[in-house]
Amino acid sequence: MNPVETLLTESDNLTSLQSYLLSEEDKHPDATGRFTWILSAISLSTKFISDKVRRARLQDVLGSLGSQNVHDESQQKLDVIADEALIRCLRSRNSVAIVASEENEEPIIVENYNQGDQRPYVVLFDPLDGSSNLDTCCGIGTIFSVLEHDRRSNNPKESVLQPGYRQVAAGYVIYGSSTVLVMTTGSGVQMFVLDPSIGAYMLVNENVQIPTAHKSYSVNEAYIESFPKSYQNYLHYAHKNGYSSRYVGSMVADVHRILVKGGVFLYPPTEKAPEGKLRLLYEANPMAMIIEQAGGKAYTGTQRTLELQPTEVHQRVSVLLGSSDEVDKVLSFLE
Numbered sequence: 418m419n420p421v422e423t424l425l426t427e428s429d430n431l432t433s434l435q436s437y438l439l440s441e442e443d444k445h446p447d448a449t450g451r452f453t454w455i456l457s458a459i460s461l462s463t464k465f466i467s468d469k470v471r472r473a474r475l476q477d478v479l480g481s482l483g484s485q486n487v488h489d490e491s492q493q494k495l496d497v498i499a500d501e502a503l504i505r506c507l508r509s510r511n512s513v514a515i516v517a518s519e520e521n522e523e524p525i526i527v528e529n530y531n532q533g534d535q536r537p538y539v540v541l542f543d544p545l546d547g548s549s550n551l552d553t554c555c556g557i558g559t560i561f562s563v564l565e566h567d568r569r570s571n572n573p574k575e576s577v578l579q580p581g582y583r584q585v586a587a588g589y590v591i592y593g594s595s596t597v598l599v600m601t602t603g604s605g606v607q608m609f610v611l612d613p614s615i616g617a618y619m620l621v622n623e624n625v626q627i628p629t630a631h632k633s634y635s636v637n638e639a640y641i642e643s644f645p646k647s648y649q650n651y652l653h654y655a656h657k658n659g660y661s662s663r664y665v666g667s668m669v670a671d672v673h674r675i676l677v678k679g680g681v682f683l684y685p686p687t688e689k690a691p692e693g694k695l696r697l698l699y700e701a702n703p704m705a706m707i708i709e710q711a712g713g714k715a716y717t718g719t720q721r722t723l724e725l726q727p728t729e730v731h732q733r734v735s736v737l738l739g740s741s742d743e744v745d746k747v748l749s750f751l752e
């Protein structure tokens with residue numbers, strides 16, 4: 418009998434996030450499926466968020482709530498909607514002990530400590546990073562980080578204060594011209610695109626590699642006068658050596674461009690933010706894991722980001738990440 422001629426073409430991609438996660442789970446005989454459940458909760462909630470973002474002008478979800486978040490920043494309606502969607506989806510999983518979010522001052526304890534509940538994971542996220550750009554249709558995103566729950570402390574909230582190298586998964590979803598989920602579980606970086614016609618994230622790259630070099634930097638040069646002199650010297654070098662400059666002002670959009678095309682992203686210390694502006698636990702660390710797993714480098718300036726021991730949930734840090742050669746070039750000015 419002749420083999421059935423397939424009518425499917427190569428471009429008919431049939432590997433979804435769900436089938437990818439299940440196939441990865443099969444590779445670990447001792448896997449319980451609880452880790453997979455967390456990533457599927459992130460998948461479900463970010464699909465919901467993507468739908469809200471894409472219909473923002475058609476539904477009354479644009480604009481600010483008139484309230485401030487824990488950082489005294491104006492809270493956008495969609496910030497709160499995204500935060501609640503992620504918390505609701507993650508709380509429904511029996512593997513999440515603690516949730517920490519940019520929108521909540523204190524970490525949320527999900528585990529029932531009185532019943533001796535042994536939930537193994539902590540999930541941290543920025544539910545809608547760059548949301549101030551919503552009105553202008555720039556790329557914004559959700560950034561997430563997953564840790565194993567550390568029970569050594571009597572205070573469960575201290576479990577979120579683990580250095581970035583202890584992350585078991587990290588990633589982001591960018592709500593841009595398409596909705597793209599980029600993640601790592603420590604074995605390379607995978608990229609998925611949301612296919613709205615079937616409502617599934619479809620695998621488009623199983624091993625994302627950041628270009629080792631690309632003469633492009635991403636920084637808010639409006640603050641150049643308040644950067645440390647060493648950063649100013651690097652920028653003067655870049656101006657004279659054929660570098661291009663690209664800056665959206667939305668970390669997920671800027672880092673995603675760097676991951677795909679190469680280059681270097683910087684948020685140096687400034688007079689206004691002497692420690693840096695971006696948050697260590699749910700912005701710098703997850704992005705650092707992604708960039709390193711894709712072959713790049715990520716520093717707080719002088720220290721590898723993933724080695725920094727956190728002291729506070731909403732701790733800020735300066736960020737330098739991207740192509741290894743470009744990060745090395747910046748470091749050569751900082752030393």
Ligand code: P6P
Nearest residue numbers: 546547548549637666667668669
């Ligand atoms: P600036 C967005 O508000 C954000 O937190 C990041 O997404 C972005 O990289 C940064 O702030 C932009 O900050 O000071 O350049 O507007």
